[in-house]
Amino acid sequence: MTTYRDAVRTALQTLLREDPRVFLMGEDVGRYGGPYAVSKGLLKEFGEERVRDTPLCESTFVGAGIGAALGGMRPIVEVMTVNFSLLALDQVVNNAAVMRHMSGGQFEVPIAVRMATGGGKQLAAQHSHSLENWYAHIPGIKVLAPATVQDAHDMLLAAVEDPDPVFIFEHQMLYGMEGPLDTEATPPSPWKAAIRRSGSDVSLIAYGGSVHKALTAAEKLEKERVSAEVVDLRSLRPLDRETIVASVSRTHRAVVIDEAWKTGSLASEISAILAEDAFYELDAPVVRVCTLEVPIPYAKHLEEAALPQVDRIVEAAKRSVGGG
Amino acid sequence: MTLYISRDHALDLLRQMIRIRRLEEKSVELYSKQKIRGFLHLYIGEEAAGVGAMRALREDDNIVATYREHGQALVRGIPAGEIMAEMYGKANGCSGGRGGSMHLFSAKRRFYGGHAIVGGGLPIAVGLALADKMKGEARVTACFFGDGATDEGEFHESLNLAALWKLPVLFLCENNQYAMGTALDRHVSDSDIVNNPPAYGIPSESVNGMDVVAVERAVHNAVESVRETSEPRFLELRTYRFRAHSMYDAELYRSKEEVEEHKKHDPIANFQERAMSDELITQSDIDTIEADVAKEIAEAIEFAERGEWEPVEDITRHIYARDLS
Numbered sequence: 350m351t352t353y354r355d356a357v358r359t360a361l362q363t364l365l366r367e368d369p370r371v372f373l374m375g376e377d378v379g380r381y382g383g384p385y386a387v388s389k390g391l392l393k394e395f396g397e398e399r400v401r402d403t404p405l406c407e408s409t410f411v412g413a414g415i416g417a418a419l420g421g422m423r424p425i426v427e428v429m430t431v432n433f434s435l436l437a438l439d440q441v442v443n444n445a446a447v448m449r450h451m452s453g454g455q456f457e458v459p460i461a462v463r464m465a466t467g468g469g470k471q472l473a474a475q476h477s478h479s480l481e482n483w484y485a486h487i488p489g490i491k492v493l494a495p496a497t498v499q500d501a502h503d504m505l506l507a508a509v510e511d512p513d514p515v516f517i518f519e520h521q522m523l524y525g526m527e528g529p530l531d532t533e534a535t536p537p538s539p540w541k542a543a544i545r546r547s548g549s550d551v552s553l554i555a556y557g558g559s560v561h562k563a564l565t566a567a568e569k570l571e572k573e574r575v576s577a578e579v580v581d582l583r584s585l586r587p588l589d590r591e592t593i594v595a596s597v598s599r600t601h602r603a604v605v606i607d608e609a610w611k612t613g614s615l616a617s618e619i620s621a622i623l624a625e626d627a628f629y630e631l632d633a634p635v636v637r638v639c640t641l642e643v644p645i646p647y648a649k650h651l652e653e654a655a656l657p658q659v660d661r662i663v664e665a666a667k668r669s670v671g672g673g
Numbered sequence: 674m675t676l677y678i679s680r681d682h683a684l685d686l687l688r689q690m691i692r693i694r695r696l697e698e699k700s701v702e703l704y705s706k707q708k709i710r711g712f713l714h715l716y717i718g719e720e721a722a723g724v725g726a727m728r729a730l731r732e733d734d735n736i737v738a739t740y741r742e743h744g745q746a747l748v749r750g751i752p753a754g755e756i757m758a759e760m761y762g763k764a765n766g767c768s769g770g771r772g773g774s775m776h777l778f779s780a781k782r783r784f785y786g787g788h789a790i791v792g793g794g795l796p797i798a799v800g801l802a803l804a805d806k807m808k809g810e811a812r813v814t815a816c817f818f819g820d821g822a823t824d825e826g827e828f829h830e831s832l833n834l835a836a837l838w839k840l841p842v843l844f845l846c847e848n849n850q851y852a853m854g855t856a857l858d859r860h861v862s863d864s865d866i867v868n869n870p871p872a873y874g875i876p877s878e879s880v881n882g883m884d885v886v887a888v889e890r891a892v893h894n895a896v897e898s899v900r901e902t903s904e905p906r907f908l909e910l911r912t913y914r915f916r917a918h919s920m921y922d923a924e925l926y927r928s929k930e931e932v933e934e935h936k937k938h939d940p941i942a943n944f945q946e947r948a949m950s951d952e953l954i955t956q957s958d959i960d961t962i963e964a965d966v967a968k969e970i971a972e973a974i975e976f977a978e979r980g981e982w983e984p985v986e987d988i989t990r991h992i993y994a995r996d997l998s
Contacts, residue, residue: 409796409830416800419785422807443790444797452778453769454991488992512994587997
């Protein structure tokens, strides 16, 4: 068994060993070992040229990553958390996403950007948000949310290999999670959703940290004779419409779990996809389980109340099934 | 003041400045005929800065420019026809009609674009220089930006990062005295822009950006120093924009007298006069250049007029390496 953190580190090591164009940069990725200890030991193995501690200037080090990618390198940029990444949004939206288009296909930006996302550690309103949907909104970039140890590893390899800018969101509650890692196996396409558990009564559609809450909810539902299928979206842009629609076409009910705020969320997007492509398959209204529309509070009981929890998913699924 | 350059050198500097001036004058006409749309930012008055700087750079050096980049693009070797076609929005434009006036690109000429987010090109330049340094290339990345960009956080962050990591970037600030319509002394606390870079340990110098020979010399010295030391340098090119910021500017923020005063320092007229008094060139040389350029621009317009519109079915091309839809 391997932790999610170690799986990301293993992928970083492989990439740094095998491709001289690859380097890692970000705040405290070197001597400190990474804010979430992901890059611990890499400075020693690869040196300061390839494991670069940056000044605190998200916009400029993400922009420099874009420039280095244009210049033929394969940079991996770590931004400490999604909230900090907002300082770099100019570079993401106005440069990384549009360079290929604006130049009529002459230039490409093969950069991989990793960042931690999500709540659950009482880190309050500037370190806990889920803003993946902001990124998933933007044509020209791709967005991945690995929920498993295997995906944490495989998706980073795929992101660096990809000729387009890829953003990877690692839920901060997952870094310590253990799971199997097979570095020899041929990984599935990162752009396809996965069925993590099969079921027949309702589809629980989730990504990142919420996948595990959905799986726990599915176990509880089973005890109440509700068979829940769990869909892990994996890729947030492009979204795998086919797998989502196929699952709901089997179960005829959908609960979408998303740690973002409900308004304008990916959960909203998926609901719209179901309305467009699976309307006549639905036996009940789609239900969204999202974070309450408040900044994430510090106090533990309030943070728990704000974020989607297993009980809320169970309740939503039962409502969906009961209302069928 | 004697120029101390050869006749061929003088002819080339003059030709390049006139090419830019005439291309842009024609662009204004075409704009009023609605052949060109969107924003059109003219470089008229600033030609000496672009021509002097570009001539001092090597073909292999990287260029990152702003949305006022027709001059740099033309001198770099992007054909006038491709620039004109790009402004028309035609598929034979240098960015395939996707960019327009503000986003001229050329991969084979290492022209990394016109950037229209003020300050946004600086981190890109730092990254290009980082790539070269890591790959052991002797190339310099020249980054153009205006005085307005020095207000931006990315300016200070980029200077800091380039100095900290010792990256071969030449920062070229074209100070045309206005951030759009806000005068220098109304947008920076210290209007002596050269005072900024030394705070990051970057050597900094100011040069008369209306004097093409002075610019070329200063940029030549700076770029060779960057090449030699692999460390950044900063040059302020003091210049002045004779025309409005863009085609939508009523110029309420400056007086006609101020503009007329600056026109006395017209980089083309002044250089012609000096080169003639040094007996480097004659009126007939100027006439020849003007005739050649007129022909070049006429052909450029023809190229743009002849160009095809990209089929709407191709609209999703160039978003990703492979179409995701």
